[in-house]
Amino acid sequence: MTRTALAIATLAAGLVLASSPAHAWGPRGHRLVADIAEAGLQPQARAQVDALLEGETEPTLAGVANWADELRASDPDLGRRSASWHYVNIAEQGCDYDAGRDCRAGGCVVEAIRAQAAILADTTQPLEARRQALKFVVHFVGDVHQPMHAGYGHDRGGNDTQISQPDGTRDGRGTNLHSLWDSGLFRDMRESESAQLARLVGTAPVAAEAGDPASWAEGSCRVATTEGVYPPRPKIDGAYIATWRPVAERQIALGGARLAALLNDALSAGDAD
Template sequence: MALAAAPAQAWGPRGHRLVAELAAGALSPEVRAEVDALLRNEPDPTLPGIATWADELRAKDPDLGRASAPWHYVNLAESGCSYVASRDCPDGDCVVEAIRSQAGILADRARPAHQRLQALKFVVHFVGDVHQPMHAGYARDKGGNTVQLSIPDGSRDGRGSNLHALWDSGLFDSRNESHSRQLARLRALPSSAGETADPADAARWAEESCRIVRREGVYPTRARIDPAYYTAWRPVAEQQLVHAGRRLASLLEHALGD
C-alpha cells in the first residue's frame, strides 16, 4: 500500500479560512476599519482572503517562503510542552516568536503600509498554525508528517496520508459538511480561550497545543484510521479552531485598537 506524505500546512485552506472568519466576525467596528484599510488593494480584501497567503509563499515568493518556513511551528513535545525561548527558538525562527514579532510590526503605525499588511497576513496565518496541535509537537516525526496512515475512502486499502495531514483537514473533510454550516456551528461553540490576548500569549497557546499532541490516543495504535478516531478527536480539533478565531480577534484588537 502506497502512503503519501503531505506538506505541513496547518488546518489546510478550509481551517485557516474558518479561523479568519471567526475572528472577523468578532472585531470591533474601529479595528475592522483598520483591517479593511490595510487590505483594500488585495484581490480578496478580507481576513479569510489572506488566511492561506503564508502557505502560498513557496510558489509566489520562494525567498520569503524559505525564510519564513520555520515560523509555522515549534517543537515542544520532546521537552514536556514547556516553551523555553533559548532552547526551542534560539534564533527567533518559530511560530511563537513570529507571532510576537509580526504583531509588533502590525501595531507600529510608523511602519510603511506594505510592511504592516504583510505582518497582518502572517499574524492571521500563524495564530491558526499555533493552534494546530501537530505544529507544536515532536521534532522526531516532523509534527506527525512521517507517521503514515490509511484513511478510509471506500477502497479496500484506503487512502494514504499521515497524522499531520489528518489533523490539517482530514478530521473535517470526513464529515461532508458545507463550509457555511460548519462555520455557523463553530460560532455557537463555547470557548474558554478568554476575552483578551496579546502577543506574549503565543507561548501558552503553543504549550496548550503540545499537550493535546501528548494525550493518549492522538497517535493511533494502528495505521488504518477508524470512525472512533474521528468521534474522539474532531471535537478537539474544532475547539482549537474556535480558540484560534477568538484569540486572533483579540490579538488584532490589541495591535490595532486605540
Template structure:
C-alpha cells in the same frame, strides 16, 4: 459499508500536502471567527490595510503565508520555520534558546509580526504583510501538531491508513488528517462549517494583556493536546471512531484560535 467506504475515500482525496496547518478551509474559518470578535474600529483599520487585495477580507488573506511556497519561494523558504515549534519532547515547556533560535518558530513569529502590525509608523505594505502573517500563524499555533514532536515532523512522518482504504494503494499521515481530512469529511461547505463553529460555546481566552500575544501559552496548550492518550493511534489503521473522538477537539481549537486572533487584532490595530 458502502457509505463508510465513500466517507473514507472522501477524506483521503481531500488530504492536502503536509505543510499547511488546518488547510485553506480551516484558516478561512479562523479568520472569519476572528472578524466576529473584532471591534468596529479594529475592523475598519484592517480594511484600510486590506485595500487592493484580491479578496480584501481576513479570510481572503488567511492562507497567504502557505501560498508563499508557490508565489514567493524565497520568502516562503525564509519563513518556513515560522509555522511551527517542536516542544513535545520537552514536556511541552517552551524555552526560546532551545526551541526557537533566531526567532524562527511560530511563537516568536507571532510576537514579532504583531509588533510590526501595531507600529503605525511603519509603511502600510509592511503592516499588511504582518497582518497576513499574524492571521495565519495564530491559526497555525492552535493546530496541535504544529506544536508537537520534532522527531516525526509534527506527525508528518506518522503514517495512518483509514480503515485500510487508501487511493491507489497509498497512505496518509497524521498531520494531514488533522490539517484538513477531519474537517472536510463532514461534507460541510465553508458557510455551513462557520455556522457550526459559531454555535460552539464561547472559549475562555488566555489571561493577561493581548499584547504581547500569549503565543507561548497557546503553543504549550496545543502541545498538551498532542500528548493526550489516543491522539497518536496505537495502530496505523484507524476508523470512524478516531474522527468522532478527535474532530470536536479540532473544532474547539479552531473556535479558540478565532477568539484569540480577534483579541490580538483588537489590541494591535487600535492602540490607545
C-alpha cells in the same frame, strides 16, 4: 440579534454564495479561524483591517488567511525565510516552551506571532510592512492552534508517522498524522463551510483575552500528546475521526477568538496609513 451574531450570519450567507465546500483544515481551517476572528473585531480594529487589506483580491481576513502557505510558489525567497515560522517542536520538552532552547533566532511560530504583531501594531511602519504582518499573523495564529504544529520534533510534527485512513476515505490510501490533522479529519464532512462556521461560532469564547502565543503553543502541544492522538495501529477507523474531529474544531474556534483579541489589542489606536 447581537452585533457579533449578525456579523456571523452575514459571513455565513456570503460563504454560501461564494464558497464551494472544501474538505481540509488547511485552507478551510485557516479561513474559519479568520472568519471567526473578523466577526469579533472592534470597530477601530475593523477599520484598520479594511484599510490594510484594501486592494487585495479578497480584502477580508479569510481572503488572506492562506497567503503564508502560498509563498512557496508566489515568493520562494520569503517562503524559505519564513518556513520555520509555522511551527514549534516542544512535545519532547513536556510541552514547556523555552525561547532560547526551542526558538533560536526567533525561528518558530511563537516568536513569529510576537514579531509580526509588533510590526502590525507599529503605525510608524510602512503600510506594506503592516499589511504583510497582518497576513502573517492571521495565518500563524491558525497554525499554532493546529496541535501537530506544536508537537514532536522526532517525527516532524507527525509528518513521519504514517497511517492509513478507513476504506472509503481517500480510497483507504496512506497518509501521515500531520496531514490527517490538517485535512483528513474534515475530508468526508457533508457540512458546508458556512454551516460549520455558524456552528463553531457558538463554541468560541465570547470575550477571549489575547494571551501569549507561548501558552497557545503549549496548549496545542498538550492536545498533540494526549493519549490516543497517536493511534496504536497504523490504520485508523471512524471512531478515531469521531473522537478527534471535535477537538480540532475546538482548536479552530479558540484560535479565531484569540486572533480577534490579538488584532483588537494591536489595532486599538492609530490609522493604517
